Amino acid sequence: MTTPDATTPSTVPQTRTGYVTLLGRPNAGKSTLMNRFVGQHLSIVTARAQTTWQRVTGILTVGDAQLVFLDTPGLLEARDLLQRAMLGAALEALHEADVVLLVVDVAQRPRARDTGRLEHALADARAPVHVAWNKTDLADSATLEAWEAWARSIDAGVTHRVSALTGTGVQALLDALVTELPRGPFLYPEDDVASEPVRFFVAELVRETVFEQYTQEVPYSVFCRVEEFRESEDPLYIQVNVYVERPSQKAILVGAGGHAIRDLGQAARAKIEHFLGRRVYLDLWVKSSKSWRRNRARLGELGFRVPEDDEARRA
Ligand SMILES: Nc1nc2c(ncn2[C@@H]2O[C@H](COP(=O)(O)OP(=O)(O)O)[C@@H](O)[C@H]2O)c(=O)[nH]1
Ligand SMILES: [Mg+2]
Missing domain, CATH: 3.30.300.20 (K homology (KH) domain)
Structure with missing residues (x-):
């Protein structure tokens, strides 16, 4: 690759930047994973399902790449108006994604109710999809294999084994996400971690x-x-x-x-x-x-x- 000289700047930016939307069932570990990526406790994490109600943005700038993570409420059965707003926020973030990161709790065996929800949402994804098999610190190999078989059956995308809690596999996942980002100028100043007040x-x-x-x-x-x-x-x-x-x-x-x-x-x-x-x-x-x-x-x-x-x- 040639370096553009100072007087004739290249029209193709050297930087990559884009939105990475974290999507998944409630309690899969989406917020824990985003906090791990950005190295800060931005999105609330609890042991109970349905605690992220609005989308939360986390920004990570590494070298020439800026990843803007959108943590979303879980894909759930919306019964009341708040849950409809939550599901709406998740689907909206899905449409903004440059990369979709599906987060799956592989400590649980795949059940039709869960996989159906995920398949339904993925059908709407226009961006490339990566799958994070999360909670591998708790998972057994038979359950992981069952999830891998499901991912193959729907052609879900590239899969990664991680633990958001311990950090295992997170760097490799991050590197893979960076390769999917479109070229473009950074959306936020390099030091920013969050966009909410x-x-x-x-x-x-x-x-x-x-x-x-x-x-x-x-x-x-x-x-x-x-x-x-x-x-x-x-x-x-x-x-x-x-x-x-x-x-x-x-x-x-x-x-x-x-x-x-x-x-x-x-x-x-x-x-x-x-x-x-x-x-x-x-x-x-x-x-x-x-x-x-x-x-x-x-x-x-x-x-x-x-x-x-x-x-x-x-x-
Ligand atoms: N053992 C284990 N627990 C995890 C992992 N990731 C998240 N958790 C736990 O799972 C629960 C739900 O996590 P949270 O990030 O709030 O899930 P979300 O609803 O998808 O945002 C919390 O108790 C987390 O501590 C992981 O990799 N391993
Ligand atoms: Mg959450």
Whole structure:
């Protein structure tokens, strides 16, 4: 290859850049994998399914390549309006992809219900597909072989064995993804890791902590929003409204003598301080917003986009 001289710049950029959309069933490890790629805890991770509600962007610039990862909510059966918005966000990110990265939990055996969902989504993919067999640290060879057989049967794309948790295979996967990126100028400054505002991450860290500290359906009824962010104060003052769907859940969140909300505040504050690298005063206000998961206007205010024509319901 010849080096273009300084006076006549080449019209073909030397850099590669593009969107890598992570797609898969709930709990497959999509968010863990994206965090591993970018080396930061950007997308919330919990042991429970359906915790990523909106898409989260993670940016990685290595050498001449910039990968813009889109972490998405899982491909699920959308029953309520929030789930329809979640599925809509996943399908929208699929359409923006330059490369699709299908993430599969191979600690579980393939079941028709799961593979059917994945096949349905892949039928819509216009970009090249790579498959990450994730959780190989837990998988046995018979299960892996069953998944490989499925991938061959549908001609799914190039497959990679990884563990997002331990990091095994992740570098090789990354190298393979880079080769798929189209040539073009970087979409973001080289040092950027995220595109969402800091407030988004703060609210998500509170929500992640809710998943860790409360059981059953409660975390699925909670949405968090930063209402105030006073940068000039030390410690930094942050007020977060924690919305629940019913007044009875408000009592659960606060707990007897306010113990539960105090524990939530302490644990969330520690995460936010780690994320921001400075001292924080976290002020949590619990509020009730009746059945917000089913309320189109309310979801809109909270930043969700519920598909009008319901592409999500048909999917
Ligand atoms: N053992 C193991 N657990 C994993 C791996 N990747 C993710 N997990 C766990 O699987 C659960 C779901 O992960 P998450 O990233 O939230 O999945 P998502 O719903 O696809 O975004 C969490 O408890 C993770 O710690 C992996 O490679 N190995
Ligand atoms: Mg997730």
